[in-house]
Amino acid sequence: MDPPYARERLIAELAVQRAALLTKKVLKEIDKGTISKNDKSPVTIADFAAQALLICAIHHNFPDDKFVGEEAADTLREDVELRKRIWDLVSGKYLDDRETDALLSTPVSSEEMLNIIDLGCGPGGRKGRIWMLDPVDGTAAFMRGHQYAVSLALVEDGYEAVGVVGCPNLKLENGRIYEDRVDREGYGMMISAVRGQGAFMRRISSGGLEAARKIERPVDVADVKDLHWVEGTASSSNDIDKQWKLAKSLGIAWPGTDLYSSQMRYIALAVGGGNINVTIPKKKDKISWVWDHAGGHLILKESGGLVTDLNGKEFDFGAGRYLGENYGRIVAPMSVRKEIMATVVQFLGK
Structure with missing residues (x-):
């Protein structure tokens, strides 16, 4: 019998992997479609597109679940050109493995894409299953080509149950992470956890999920x-x-x-x-x-x-x-x- 949250973890990992590949594609573009939000923080086409893909995958598999996400589609409804650029990204293909890709879902139109992004405007709360996501955490670092994350977590009745963080630029050096030392040849690493089951790390691929290894923390420091x-x-x-x-x-x-x-x-x-x-x-x-x-x-x-x-x-x-x-x-x-x-x-x- 599968352990608790096995399917939620699988879909979340695949969703994050696909969104991470999308962000790597945007990284190669000179113009990342940057705009400023009301709080002066930057947001790119990658933020909107990744949120659409993350929510679409989860909503397809768990239609009764709610969402709390960072972005809203108001700006995109007013800016036709920006909306088109994001739709081109969202409607692209990212996972090479057909069987894996079939587990997820993609919006069928730009209007559905906007509605899916807005599913992330939920209030959160203590009741039920709520997915919390940050499509690009560290947007300013992302724009510099440094370390950033694609994060997705299931919170049930106020407690985290599943957590997945894609780190598309992560390149560990002697177990350490450096802001500007990035994975330029591959797609970085993904780290995930289920409550009570430990934490695991695997390489991000363009197909199915790679094999994962359990994270074993070093012995406590005495001094x-x-x-x-x-x-x-x-x-x-x-x-x-x-x-x-x-x-x-x-x-x-x-x-x-x-x-x-x-x-x-x-x-x-x-x-x-x-x-x-x-x-x-x-x-x-x-x-x-x-x-x-x-x-x-x-x-x-x-x-x-x-x-x-x-x-x-x-x-x-x-x-x-x-x-x-x-x-x-x-x-x-x-x-x-x-x-x-x-x-x-x-x-x-x-």
């Missing part, structure tokens, strides 16, 4: 000074100066691994390329969108990582479209977690 920090120094909403001072007070080299994408930071922590992250928002009411965390968060936990908010609370994915019940983040091995937490409490009190 705080031996920890490797994972940071996102480009963040404008986090208190980077305070995070640097915290690392300095602990004697940890900073920034360590520096990645723009939030999902890629989870992956770096999961695969063993880093083992500590402390994220301190500048404002207490800072909004942290669920799609920046869902999927990567589960993968980190299933790989053996320990992650909570700064108050020691588990992340609440049932609060809506953002993590309204949580403040910041701390990831640290059990062996030194008490020491890290005590220092964080001191810093937060300053």
Whole structure:
């Protein structure tokens, strides 16, 4: 008998693989069709097209499930030329294996594509099955050809059940991830997890799924000074100066691994390329969108990582479209977690 969520995991992995291949195709184009959203963050044709493919595949297989996605189709309804470019991408072929491709689905028209994208405008919540997705996490890094992620997660009754993160540029070097050292010959790596079943990594291919290997985290670090920090120094909403001072007070080299994408930071922590992250928002009411965390968060936990908010609370994915019940983040091995937490409490009190 198949383990729980076996079909959900399979369809999610195939959907992410197909969307990742689409983003790699866009990477080869000089003009990525970039526009700016109301919050000034960039969005490309890859964001819209990948969201359409992800939701279409899941909706085809699980028609009663709901969605929370980053993008909405309003701009595309007004911009005919942009809509055409995205439709050309969405209607293309990406998986070489016919049997595999048949498990998914593609919109039959540009109008259906817009409606599918808008399925991602759901409110989220604590009841039922909700797929949370970020079609291109780290769009600014994507535009530079650096590390970015395609993430998809199933949240059931407020708890993550399945998480899949495609990392189309991921090229591990001695277990570490570097922002600008990318896989230019292949399609990167995919990491996935099911609650209670561990986390696994495989290469992204243009056909069926490649064989996967289980992620085995290294032994806990005994000395705080031996920890490797994972940071996102480009963040404008986090208190980077305070995070640097915290690392300095602990004697940890900073920034360590520096990645723009939030999902890629989870992956770096999961695969063993880093083992500590402390994220301190500048404002207490800072909004942290669920799609920046869902999927990567589960993968980190299933790989053996320990992650909570700064108050020691588990992340609440049932609060809506953002993590309204949580403040910041701390990831640290059990062996030194008490020491890290005590220092964080001191810093937060300053």
